[in-house]
Amino acid sequence: MFDTLSDRLDSIFKRIKGQGRLDEKAIQEGLREVRLALLEADVNFKVVKTFTDRVRERAMGQEVLSSLTPGQQVIKIVHEEMIDLLGGSQEGLNLKGPAPxxxxxxxxxxxxxxxxxxxxxxxxxxxxxxxxxxxxxxxxxxxxxxxxxxxxxxxxxxxxxxxxxxxxxxxxxxxxxxxxxxxxxxxxxxxxxxxxxxxxxxxxxxxxxxxxxxxxxxxxxxxxxxxxxxxxxxxxxxxxxxxxxxxxxxxxxxxxxxxxxxxxxxxxxxxxxxxxxxxxxxxxxxxxxxxxxxxxGDILTLIEKAQTDVSEQEAQELEDKFQRADFDLDDFRKQMRRLRKIGSLDSLLKMLPGAGKMREQLQNVQMPEKELVKLEAMISSMTVTERSRPQSIDTSRKERIARGSGTTVSDVTQLLKNFNQMQKMLKKMGGKGKKNTAAMPSDMSAMAGMSGMPGMPGGSGGTGGGQDPRKRQKEIEKRRKKAKAKKKQRKKK
CATH class of the missing domain: 3.40.50.300 (P-loop containing nucleotide triphosphate hydrolases)
Structure with a gap:
């Protein structure tokens, strides 16, 4: 929805924001590009003219030209005028009067x-x-x-x-x-x-x-x-x-x-x-x-989508499990299903502020929807005991799970390894049962970590799992200390 128009406007506003001061010529050039972007989006030409005229009139005002951040002020004006263009406020159905x-x-x-x-x-x-x-x-x-x-x-x-x-x-x-x-x-x-x-x-x-x-x-x-x-x-x-x-x-x-x-x-x-x-x-x-x-972004719609599928009681129960690090494979499967009900990861990313940059960074990364289907198949092939106690799964059980889900034994092993890493991370974050809501991983990060997306816990861009961010940070600190020690030794010599 609006992807082409959003990309065009984003590139225009980047240039406007990059200019330290704005003058009449810069505003005119920016609005000319906005007009072309709207016409390419098949907006009525009369509507485009009225819209750009109103933006120009406000953008030429002293409050913008003398502002310390004129580029942001212009974007604010465009945002307000676009809201007005789309109708101003939300109008629900008229359900007043006698039924039916x-x-x-x-x-x-x-x-x-x-x-x-x-x-x-x-x-x-x-x-x-x-x-x-x-x-x-x-x-x-x-x-x-x-x-x-x-x-x-x-x-x-x-x-x-x-x-x-x-x-x-x-x-x-x-x-x-x-x-x-x-x-x-x-x-x-x-x-x-x-x-x-x-x-x-x-x-x-x-x-x-x-x-x-x-x-x-x-x-x-x-x-x-x-x-x-x-x-x-x-x-x-x-x-x-x-x-x-x-x-x-x-x-x-x-x-x-x-x-x-x-x-x-x-x-x-x-x-x-x-x-x-x-x-x-x-x-x-x-x-x-x-x-x-x-x-x-559109955080409010994202929250509403999540709330339609998860009750307050379910959310509280899940939070308690996170805090106790008592999150098992059955819970993980439930979260996968809920996430897929809300929409694809790409559609969810569009609702986050700065989504354009995030999606650019992830454009070469395969979204893990297919990987999530495979993970769910493996978890569904386990018994109730195996889902609640993954440590009980030995080699013969892995072979049975792989046959039942159409995957390989190495896939099952990798799932268990990633899940074990996620549980360890939850224990560290939970502080031995103490409330630490700020450190709670979101559904999306947990899914991404389990499915092997880069930059998430348990993900390294492939199926080989990944490293705990805390361990990674410790390694970076060790390297810095070694580099400092070597520098001191060279100075002494």
Whole structure:
């Protein structure tokens, strides 16, 4: 998401920050490059002009030109203006009024309406709502079956419509059914077309009239760039949209749709799809997205992702185990699974401040997702006793584990060696059971260490494990002492 735009802006701001003082010419040159970067990202040209004019006006002010850090002041202005461009503040769904509230999803065929309906239903259930999914697309082959299958996956009820039924009748009857069953939110998955036509709009207008939805959300494909903005304008003109859901933001979306829709239509982006799984949907926070675009990270979203998979009780139990150095292979397997639920390591790195530099440093290092799958296979091939007491694993047991996981005996030996090193490190950090939360390794560092990533405990860039950082530091100190002693001897001579 926004990778190309982020890289371009990062290189521009590096040059701006590198200049000791800024004058009008330097600011004009920097903004010209910003304008080109935004146009390349398929941002509407009117939006680009307005944005750069506002930044220029503020950047030319005395507070910037006379500042000790003018480069940082310009970046701050760009950040603030980009937040405003994206919508200013996050706008959630309007779920006020008597139940059941109706959320109507509209859009062109192939934009991702059906999947987005299921994603939103899952999100609503997490927020303690009782949603009902309504398949109202009777024209696209298998559209109804698709929504029923998705509803079954997430265990959320779906109205039993068929392709012979009238879409308006489906929506009306589903609303009555929701009232009878006590469901407080109804999501209408309406039909789409390859393009906006009169017949489609007439049908959607009748559904709107019958169901009086509290939300009419346009589901737009972010990959289509400016075309998504044009579609939003057309739908808004005829239906008066309340918001937008942008899909496929995890792909090669250049950012044009996200950066243009609010300015052109005045309608906020409320959610964005960030993956194929049904949990891969995020509320759209303009400040967080602006921070990601400018390489400032998004720690709040990262924390929220982690919290959805780990309860406070589980986190406390894990912390206690860390402190007692009682962290076994079964615990390690649980953490691997949780980390993979949150996302790939590359996607997590993007949310950390200064992620661009980190990812540059790691570009030649293979991310250990595949290695983690192999580690999990080996741990899953162990018995309960072996996972809790790895020291009980002898040669014959290693051979059995290797056969069961499709790995080699040396792979199993290396896993046990790395895990043993990690346990020793935890004992040193824990200070014999004393609370030392600051020294706790994160899930990511523990995974990286076990999987052989360089720069992490237990990792040396290959499968050969690695060295404890404390031992490495001691060796460096020894070398320094030897070098000093040799220097003294030479002076004496």
């Amino acid at each position: 509230r109706v959320i109507m999803l509209v859009g062109l065929q192939g934009s991702g309406k059906t999947t987005s309906s299921a994603k939103l239903a899952l999100q609503l259930r997490r927020d303690n709502h009782a949603p009902l999914l309504v398949p109202a697309d009777v024209y696209r082959p298998a559209a109804i079956d698709q929504l029923h299958r998705l509803a079954s996956e997430i265990d959320i009820p779906a109205y039993p419509s068929t392709s012979e039924m009238n879409p308006v009748d489906i929506c009306r009857d589903a609303l009555e059914k929701a009232r009878e069953n006590g469901q407080d939110t109804v999501l209408l998955d309406t039909a789409g077309r390859l393009h906006v036509d009169e017949k489609l709009m007439d049908e959607l207008a009748r559904i709107k009239e019958v169901c009086a939805p509290s939300e009419i959300l346009l589901v737009a494909d972010a990959m289509t760039g400016q075309d998504a903005v044009n579609v939003a304008e057309r739908f808004d003109e005829l239906l008066d949209l309340t918001g937008v859901v942008l899909t496929k933001m995890e792909g090669d979306a250049r950012g044009g749709a996200a950066l243009s829709i609010k300015s052109i239509t005045g309608k906020p982006i409320k959610y964005m799809g960030v993956g194929e799984k049904l949990k891969d949907i995020e509320a759209f926070y303009p400040d967080r997205v602006a921070s990601r675009i400018l390489g400032m």
